[in-house]
Amino acid sequence: MAGLLRRGLFVALHHALGQGSYSVCRPALPAVLLGARRTKKTWPVSFPQEELKKRLTPAQYHVTQERGTESAFTGGLTLNKDEGTYTCVVCSTPLFSSDTKFDSGSGWPSFFDLMKEESITVTDDFSYGMHRVEATCSQCGAHLGHLFEDGPRPTGKRYCINSASLGFQAKDATSSTSEGGAAGSSASDGKTEL
Numbered sequence: 287m288a289g290l291l292r293r294g295l296f297v298a299l300h301h302a303l304g305q306g307s308y309s310v311c312r313p314a315l316p317a318v319l320l321g322a323r324r325t326k327k328t329w330p331v332s333f334p335q336e337e338l339k340k341r342l343t344p345a346q347y348h349v350t351q352e353r354g355t356e357s358a359f360t361g362g363l364t365l366n367k368d369e370g371t372y373t374c375v376v377c378s379t380p381l382f383s384s385d386t387k388f389d390s391g392s393g394w395p396s397f398f399d400l401m402k403e404e405s406i407t408v409t410d411d412f413s414y415g416m417h418r419v420e421a422t423c424s425q426c427g428a429h430l431g432h433l434f435e436d437g438p439r440p441t442g443k444r445y446c447i448n449s450a451s452l453g454f455q456a457k458d459a460t461s462s463t464s465e466g467g468a469a470g471s472s473a474s475d476g477k478t479e480l
């Protein structure tokens with residue numbers, strides 16, 4: 287009772303003073319606006335759909351933009367064993383290293399780890415009456431595949447990725463190992479690997 291009276295007095299005093307210094311009395315409008323803004327999902331990088339239709343193959347477009355799935359054992363990178371880096375076919379962000387690729391027998395390229403934790407966004411996918419975890423490129427939002435928890439050690443994860451969502455940079459193609467020289471340090475050893 288006393289508290290109520292005191293609060294009433296407080297409000298009355300606030301109104302009497304006519305000052306806006308008691309911000310605690312105001313509704314939290316900014317927070318409401320913030321929450322509304324967060325519901326819309328956007329990606330750092332976006333491409334015009336027309337450009338993607340020209341640049342990508344029909345299979346690449348269908349999988350990455352329409353969340354499709356290629357048929358098992360049909361993807362060109364499923365059995366690829368070359369050393370290199372697997373990238374997002376849409377935005378070229380590096381996603382997986384060949385070091386983490388393994389033969390899952392599923393018919394899709396499978397990896398047990400990411401190059402960078404933040405490079406892929408995972409969300410719940412309830413399509414087809416199943417609960418799966420969808421894997422999406424964090425940069426452009428391209429659909430990549432799904433994440434399962436039945437992978438090999440040490441992560442126990444299995445990134446089951448459509449070949450159509452991936453590009454591949456062979457290690458040999460980017461072998462620029464001798465990039466020193468600009469630092470001004472004298473050649474400490476005359477070792478050449480030719």
Ligand SMILES: [Zn+2]
Pocket residue numbers: 374375376377378379423424425426427428
């Ligand atoms: Zn991407």
